[in-house]
Amino acid sequence: MSSMLSIRDLSVTVAGKPILNGLNLEVGAGEVHAIMGPNGSGKSTLAHVLAGRPGYTITSGTVHYLGRDLLTLPPEERARQGLFLGFQYPVEIPGVNNVYLLKAAVNAVRTQQGLPEVDAFDFLTLVRGKMQLMHIEDSFLSRGVNEGFSGGEKKRNEILQMLVLEPRLAILDETDSGLDIDALKVVAAGVNSQRAPDRSCVLVTHYQRLLEYVVPDFVHVLVRGRIARSGDRTLALELERRGYDFIAGEAA
Amino acid sequence: MNSVTDRIAEDFASAARLLPAIGHAATRRRSAIKTLEARGLPSSRDENWRYANLRSLERVRFLPAPAAEALPELPAALPGIARYVFIDGRFAPAASTPLSSGVPHAADAAADAAVIGLLSQRSAAGVAGVTEASLTETANAGTDERFALLNEAFATDGLVIDVPGAGAAQLEVLYVASAAAQSGASYPRLEVRLAPGARLQLIERQLSGGGQASFVTSAAEVQLARGARLEHYRLQDLNERSLLFDTLSAQVAEEAAYDLHAINTGAQSARSTLAVRLRGERAELSLAVAALGDRQQVQDAYAVVEHAAPNARTRQSFRGIAAARARVAFNGKIIVAPGAHGTDSSQSLRGLLAGPEAEIDVRPQLEIYTDDVRCSHGATAGKLDENMLFYLLSRGLERDTAQRLLKWAFLEDVIAQITLRPLRRQIEERLAAQLRDEALRELL
Numbered sequence: 001m002s003s004m005l006s007i008r009d010l011s012v013t014v015a016g017k018p019i020l021n022g023l024n025l026e027v028g029a030g031e032v033h034a035i036m037g038p039n040g041s042g043k044s045t046l047a048h049v050l051a052g053r054p055g056y057t058i059t060s061g062t063v064h065y066l067g068r069d070l071l072t073l074p075p076e077e078r079a080r081q082g083l084f085l086g087f088q089y090p091v092e093i094p095g096v097n098n099v100y101l102l103k104a105a106v107n108a109v110r111t112q113q114g115l116p117e118v119d120a121f122d123f124l125t126l127v128r129g130k131m132q133l134m135h136i137e138d139s140f141l142s143r144g145v146n147e148g149f150s151g152g153e154k155k156r157n158e159i160l161q162m163l164v165l166e167p168r169l170a171i172l173d174e175t176d177s178g179l180d181i182d183a184l185k186v187v188a189a190g191v192n193s194q195r196a197p198d199r200s201c202v203l204v205t206h207y208q209r210l211l212e213y214v215v216p217d218f219v220h221v222l223v224r225g226r227i228a229r230s231g232d233r234t235l236a237l238e239l240e241r242r243g244y245d246f247i248a249g250e251a252a
Numbered sequence: 253m254n255s256v257t258d259r260i261a262e263d264f265a266s267a268a269r270l271l272p273a274i275g276h277a278a279t280r281r282r283s284a285i286k287t288l289e290a291r292g293l294p295s296s297r298d299e300n301w302r303y304a305n306l307r308s309l310e311r312v313r314f315l316p317a318p319a320a321e322a323l324p325e326l327p328a329a330l331p332g333i334a335r336y337v338f339i340d341g342r343f344a345p346a347a348s349t350p351l352s353s354g355v356p357h358a359a360d361a362a363a364d365a366a367v368i369g370l371l372s373q374r375s376a377a378g379v380a381g382v383t384e385a386s387l388t389e390t391a392n393a394g395t396d397e398r399f400a401l402l403n404e405a406f407a408t409d410g411l412v413i414d415v416p417g418a419g420a421a422q423l424e425v426l427y428v429a430s431a432a433a434q435s436g437a438s439y440p441r442l443e444v445r446l447a448p449g450a451r452l453q454l455i456e457r458q459l460s461g462g463g464q465a466s467f468v469t470s471a472a473e474v475q476l477a478r479g480a481r482l483e484h485y486r487l488q489d490l491n492e493r494s495l496l497f498d499t500l501s502a503q504v505a506e507e508a509a510y511d512l513h514a515i516n517t518g519a520q521s522a523r524s525t526l527a528v529r530l531r532g533e534r535a536e537l538s539l540a541v542a543a544l545g546d547r548q549q550v551q552d553a554y555a556v557v558e559h560a561a562p563n564a565r566t567r568q569s570f571r572g573i574a575a576a577r578a579r580v581a582f583n584g585k586i587i588v589a590p591g592a593h594g595t596d597s598s599q600s601l602r603g604l605l606a607g608p609e610a611e612i613d614v615r616p617q618l619e620i621y622t623d624d625v626r627c628s629h630g631a632t633a634g635k636l637d638e639n640m641l642f643y644l645l646s647r648g649l650e651r652d653t654a655q656r657l658l659k660w661a662f663l664e665d666v667i668a669q670i671t672l673r674p675l676r677r678q679i680e681e682r683l684a685a686q687l688r689d690e691a692l693r694e695l696l
Contacts, residue, residue, distance in 0.1 A: 076650060085646050
């Protein structure tokens with residue numbers, strides 16, 4: 001399996017406080033990895049660092065994405081290279097409408113690839129199709145980005161953006177948190193529809209509930225900024241049964 | 253400032269005989285000059301005048317500019333809306349497209365309801381009552397409204413709009429500044445009176461006819477009788493060398509509603525003073541101001557709203573962006589007079605700092621002299637929201653594009669309040685151009 005993402009010995013501090021401590025992770029093309037862990041273990045930090053959010057200091061280690069040094073790229077460049085972050089807390093941007101953002105994002109990738117911009121009509125048809133899959137109403141298109149959306153709508157919008165952008169590597173940061181069971185199924189269907197041999201997904205989650213619907217190839221448990229245990233989906237079930245403490249105990 | 257008022261008086265003395273009799277009689281001009289001489293113009297030591305470029309007054313000539321010879325190029329007219337054009341304060345009939353030459357016209361319901369007049373055509377006798385009333389008010393003008401006196405002393409003409417009861421009209425007035433300040437000043441003047449229950453949509457533009465550095469002192473007076481409704485759009489788009497001192501005073505009677513929008517993008521330095529008095533019960537004011545400053549521009553606005561009667565309502569919003577070395581200031585003051593119980597006011601004032609050397613100052617002020625009022629205010633000044641910016645970057649947008657998009661979104665709060673569709677589009681195009689982004693056009 002060719003390498004999609006390769007993280008070696010990654011250490012990160014926030015305001016001088018160590019959050020990630022020598023983390024290693026290999027994600028191959030076509031794989032779905034779940035990263036689980038207790039609150040404060042560094043899950044979201046990992047997702048943000050991969051997407052290039054400012055405010056994090058990398059004190060050691062390397063990250064390669066499709067063979068390139070990811071950490072030297074600005075966030076917009078990472079996105080255009082096919083890396084997507086699904087936000088735990090999607091941002092509301094009143095005054096910028098959803099369809100504009102979607103189109104600008106798609107065109108940013110296309111321009112990068114030397115392709116012409118999308119045809120406005122074809123694009124709307126495509127988006128409407130994906131909206132149906134995500135159970136998103138038509139009025140959504142003309143509304144401001146995430147403006148006045150409920151928590152569940154925001155998460156579905158993140159997945160919609162992912163479906164439209166078709167990233168090579170999707171990092172979904174607690175996309176399942178705050179969803180009821182129906183919304184969770186919709187989100188899971190969206191994620192599953194993206195599974196392909198040349199595309200990978202990293203699911204950051206606190207609970208294994210999502211993993212009943214999106215079955216991961218690998219499960220990793222993050223404790224105090226490094227991966228304390230890796231396994232297959234049965235590890236997630238074990239965590240569900242025994243809680244994080246047993247691994248935290250082992251890791252100590 | 254003494255030397256400036258002396259020079260104003262000298263210029264006035266040398267020109268008084270030549271100034272046209274424009275409805276407001278010569279006595280009114282003299283009275284304005286006397287008040288100015290006695291009290292002076294505001295100085296930068298006055299708290300509300302820290303940003304206005306008052307020093308430039310030392311160099312300007314106060315005499316009205318001579319009549320322009322050429323007609324400047326003007327922005328496209330909005331379909332179906334009568335247009336009145338003034339160049340350097342003088343009516344330009346050739347550039348105007350009054351739907352009915354100012355005379356009521358049966359075929360067009362939108363424009364006819366208004367009776368349009370020119371100050372220069374108004375006989376002094378016929379408007380004596382109005383003149384006297386105005387005189388009393390301007391003589392008492394506080395420091396902040398002194399520039400209205402300068403206009404009153406030198407004004408060469410002006411538009412007078414009367415909308416009688418139950419009428420509804422739509423009008424546009426363009427004040428074009430074309431003369432260079434050395435050859436004379438421009439004194440646009442506007443008087444608007446709505447009878448009980450009358451309605452008017454009014455677009456008022458200040459713009460330049462060419463690249464001269466003009467000196468403009470404008471004055472507008474608005475009177476809304478009981479139950480009248482005025483939608484007033486003021487667009488200031490002078491060229492980047494011109495100076496503007498603008499004063500608007502408005503009186504809003506019982507149950508009347510004044511919807512005032514100001515979009516300030518132009519001038520080298522612009523100061524606007526908006527004084528609104530809600531004098532009748534349940535009067536309403538909605539004031540939405542957007543200001544964009546770039547390069548070394550100064551956009552300074554002071555809005556003072558007096559709640560003089562019970563149960564009146566004010567909604568005030570300001571969005572200002574200062575880029576490069578621009579200075580953008582908005583000072584919003586609300587005074588609740590004794591007895592104005594049930595006052596309901598809100599202020600949402602936000603400034604965006606978009607340049608390392610730019611300056612933003614937003615100040616809400618409240619003076620409350622009665623109990624039982626609801627006055628809320630929020631004021632923020634800061635940079636672009638980092639979370640929003642990162643969100644857009646994480647979707648692959650260029651940093652430049654993302655920043656412009658967020659500036660746009662920031663202004664949109666105020667722009668979205670423009671209900672006149674074709675005008676809103678014009679304004680959005682203008683703002684997109686100023687934010688220098690073709691891509692923003694797609695948003696329109």
